[in-house]
Amino acid sequence: xxxxxxxxxxxxxxxxxxxxxxxxxxxxxxxxxxxxxxxxxxxxxxxxxxxxxxxxxxxxxxxxxxxxxxxxxxxxxxxxxxxxxxxxxxxxxxxxxxxxxxxxxxxxxxxxxxxxxxxxxxxxxxxxxxxxxxxxxxxxxxxxxxxxxxxxxxxxxxxxxxxxxxxxxxxxxxxxxxxxxxxxxxxxxxxxxxxxxxxxxxxxxxxxxxxxxxxxxxxxxxxxxxxxxxxxxxxxxxxxxxxxxxxxxxxxxxxxxxxxxxxxxxxxxxxxxxxxxxx
Numbered sequence: 001x002x003x004x005x006x007x008x009x010x011x012x013x014x015x016x017x018x019x020x021x022x023x024x025x026x027x028x029x030x031x032x033x034x035x036x037x038x039x040x041x042x043x044x045x046x047x048x049x050x051x052x053x054x055x056x057x058x059x060x061x062x063x064x065x066x067x068x069x070x071x072x073x074x075x076x077x078x079x080x081x082x083x084x085x086x087x088x089x090x091x092x093x094x095x096x097x098x099x100x101x102x103x104x105x106x107x108x109x110x111x112x113x114x115x116x117x118x119x120x121x122x123x124x125x126x127x128x129x130x131x132x133x134x135x136x137x138x139x140x141x142x143x144x145x146x147x148x149x150x151x152x153x154x155x156x157x158x159x160x161x162x163x164x165x166x167x168x169x170x171x172x173x174x175x176x177x178x179x180x181x182x183x184x185x186x187x188x189x190x191x192x193x194x195x196x197x198x199x200x201x202x203x204x205x206x207x208x209x210x211x212x213x214x215x216x217x218x219x220x221x222x223x224x225x226x227x228x229x230x231x232x233x234x235x236x237x238x239x240x241x242x243x244x245x246x247x248x249x250x251x252x253x254x255x256x257x258x259x260x261x262x263x264x265x266x267x268x269x270x271x272x273x274x275x276x277x278x279x
Contacts, residue, residue, distance in 0.1 A: 022054075140238065183222060193223050245263055246261070
């Protein structure tokens with residue numbers, strides 16, 4: 001097994017652990033998640049989305065708390081490593097996490113803090129940009145053509161952490177991609193699609209209208225692209241090989257997060273043709 005296959009970002013490992021500790025049980029029919037899911041006929045997707053969102057929140061809460069404590073106690077006024085004990089105290093006193101998992105969670109939080117402090121070397125950035133430019137790669141998130149001569153404008157090609165650095169994403173090259181600055185700025189430090197404000201992605205306007213184009217923001221688009229792994233859900237073609245568009249699963253329902261999927265240009269044209277034929 002290669003290193004690429006086994007590498008996991010510290011933040012991902014922490015999120016997976018928290019997800020296993022607070023696992024969602026779909027057989028619990030009377031849970032709030034299940035009842036709300038059934039109310040809108042979401043076939044389990046809404047329940048899983050809500051659960052995943054809460055796990056992401058807990059992951060973010062613990063990582064940022066650990067960083068806060070480190071900044072407060074990792075200075076000349078305190079002994080070396082004193083902040084580690086203070087993070088341990090926080091887990092004991094300020095949470096009700098399982099006692100048999102606290103030391104494991106502490107170790108993962110320390111890994112996340114170390115990853116946050118590791119920046120991508122300039123040489124790595126330059127090499128990745130050079131390779132991407134040579135291969136004609138597009139932004140891995142939206143598929144746009146990037147301008148490799150720019151630095152601070154939206155179409156500038158920059159090195160992006162797939163799993164955010166501030167959330168325990170390391171500089172390992174399996175966690176680095178080339179994206180346009182506009183997508184990187186709007187992706188912010190969201191860890192996955194459930195971490196975006198998916199509840200805001202509910203539109204009443206028709207596609208193509210001026211209001212639709214204004215209200216479907218770049219961040220909303222990235223949330224949907226993230227849901228499909230930045231690839232067409234039918235053929236798996238990645239955005240880095242061509243742009244991605246959107247279509248509704250149910251054209252009789254409005255545009256909302258669970259009714260939107262990403263498609264490559266070819267499959268989007270086929271779907272739009274079927275919609276026109278059936279309208």
